[in-house]
Amino acid sequence: MSKHNVSTVDPKKASRRKFLKGMAAGAAAAALPVKALAQGSSGFMTYGSWEEYFQKNFQEMTPEEVKATLKRLEEKYTKQYGKKVTVKATPPMENVLFGYALDLSRCIGCRRCVYACVKENNQSRRDPQIHYIHVLRFENGEMEFEKSERYYNPEKVPEEGHYYMPVQCQHCRKAPCVKACPVRATWTEDDGIVVVDYNWCIGCRYCMAACPYEGRAFNWLDPKLPPEELNPDTHYLGNRPRMRGVVEKCTFCIQRTREGRYPACVEACPVGARKFGNLLDPESEIRYILENHRVFRLKEDLLTEPKFYYFFG
Amino acid sequence: MKRRWVLVAALVCLFARPGLRAAGAEEEVFAVPPPPLSEDYYPCAENCHNDQETDPTPRVLEEEHTDIKLHHAEQFRWCLDCHDADNRDKLHLQSGEKIDFSESYRLCGQCHGAKYRDWKKGIHGKRTGYWNGKKQYLLCANCHNPHNPRFQPLKPEPPPKVPGSGTLKSHAKGKHLKEQTHDGGEEK
Numbered sequence A: 001m002s003k004h005n006v007s008t009v010d011p012k013k014a015s016r017r018k019f020l021k022g023m024a025a026g027a028a029a030a031a032l033p034v035k036a037l038a039q040g041s042s043g044f045m046t047y048g049s050w051e052e053y054f055q056k057n058f059q060e061m062t063p064e065e066v067k068a069t070l071k072r073l074e075e076k077y078t079k080q081y082g083k084k085v086t087v088k089a090t091p092p093m094e095n096v097l098f099g100y101a102l103d104l105s106r107c108i109g110c111r112r113c114v115y116a117c118v119k120e121n122n123q124s125r126r127d128p129q130i131h132y133i134h135v136l137r138f139e140n141g142e143m144e145f146e147k148s149e150r151y152y153n154p155e156k157v158p159e160e161g162h163y164y165m166p167v168q169c170q171h172c173r174k175a176p177c178v179k180a181c182p183v184r185a186t187w188t189e190d191d192g193i194v195v196v197d198y199n200w201c202i203g204c205r206y207c208m209a210a211c212p213y214e215g216r217a218f219n220w221l222d223p224k225l226p227p228e229e230l231n232p233d234t235h236y237l238g239n240r241p242r243m244r245g246v247v248e249k250c251t252f253c254i255q256r257t258r259e260g261r262y263p264a265c266v267e268a269c270p271v272g273a274r275k276f277g278n279l280l281d282p283e284s285e286i287r288y289i290l291e292n293h294r295v296f297r298l299k300e301d302l303l304t305e306p307k308f309y310y311f312f313g
Numbered sequence B: 001m002k003r004r005w006v007l008v009a010a011l012v013c014l015f016a017r018p019g020l021r022a023a024g025a026e027e028e029v030f031a032v033p034p035p036p037l038s039e040d041y042y043p044c045a046e047n048c049h050n051d052q053e054t055d056p057t058p059r060v061l062e063e064e065h066t067d068i069k070l071h072h073a074e075q076f077r078w079c080l081d082c083h084d085a086d087n088r089d090k091l092h093l094q095s096g097e098k099i100d101f102s103e104s105y106r107l108c109g110q111c112h113g114a115k116y117r118d119w120k121k122g123i124h125g126k127r128t129g130y131w132n133g134k135k136q137y138l139l140c141a142n143c144h145n146p147h148n149p150r151f152q153p154l155k156p157e158p159p160p161k162v163p164g165s166g167t168l169k170s171h172a173k174g175k176h177l178k179e180q181t182h183d184g185g186e187e188k
Helices: A011-030 A032-038 A043-047 A063-081 A112-121 A176-180 A206-210 A264-268 A285-292 B002-015 B018-025 B101-109 B113-121
Strands: A086-088 A098-103 A134-139 A162-167 A186-188 A194-196 A216-218 A233-235 A247-249 A274-278 A308-311
Touching (some): A112 A264, A274 A285
Antiparallel strands (some): A186 A194
């Protein structure tokens, strides 16, 4: 997790921080543009505190810094949402590489997974509406994405003559989004999950342009997450509340899967089309699928090497 | 001499426990939720069938169980091919072995071998719980009505918002976007 071992507690730093604080207050009083920035939730005041503003990239934090960051965020979210929120940083398990498989002959396009994901991962409900899973409807025999339909809304699904293909982050082994990020705010963890440090993200959206699967979403406005709908069991690299101007994505429900549980979409699927497990464990469900069913990956020609497989069970 | 006896004893032990060996191979028991039995009928024997004589002639029932419309290879099959004639609270396999409703996957697996194999491995059907630990299985009958097994269509959750239909005003003003109707099936 943390790559550098920098000692953190420096008595001089605290006083410097205080000094900077005083400076800023003075500047805000004197200069109008800065005052405008400080108003409401816009500008750098969205950071809330100096500690947050000067927070390091998660990968470069020492264990102590991680601990302090989690504590600060827990306090912030608890205050913001009026209920106890926990922020974990559960590390990857040893000898685990997560993989996902989806049975296209089972999927009926009911979108239960989409909304279970939104609920579990604290996405903005509207303005912007953020979904990690896009369920595409194709006519039978068709595989052109341009000819797919995602706004279908019949009385009942499945519809005659169609099949459905849910698409989400494919957790590529050679993730183009990770290569594209100019500030290394997104990376692949040791268990294969592609994550984002929301506090490090600068919102340039290069990763979104690079992703061939529409696996990422951007918070154009302040996310709208009613406190009563907040899932308080959160992970730093996963479903903790996000802010305006950052990119977010599917993390295989990192807050669940690193504790052994299935992702929310797997448990929501009424037809059992979604399968998840450890690619390094020969006894796992996912390995059984790879060894006994014909699988394919989306846009293999792009050499992104997804860990998300589709099959016909 | 002594060694030979040990060998014989070991062989006896090995073959005298066919039940156990079969349990590993064929009768693997899976923890499943209770079978979806109708409280109006079950327990069937006690409620009705103990007092009735069994008519083993295949026929369409016209007085009882009229709510059950068999749509599962009905031309080849009727009630007593799966339900046991002597004990209505049991099912029976082709071998004649009587099994509980909670083991009905073995009955289904007689025809749907490939699906049964996948189900046992956790591939066919829904699983909840832990990817590296305890998993909750479901019976075939929890998702498929055995008398009409096709998975019943569901009402889908609402489609995503069309870009521009929110408060991102600059987009919403685009007339071309407003003209789009994305209400699914009608377009075709």
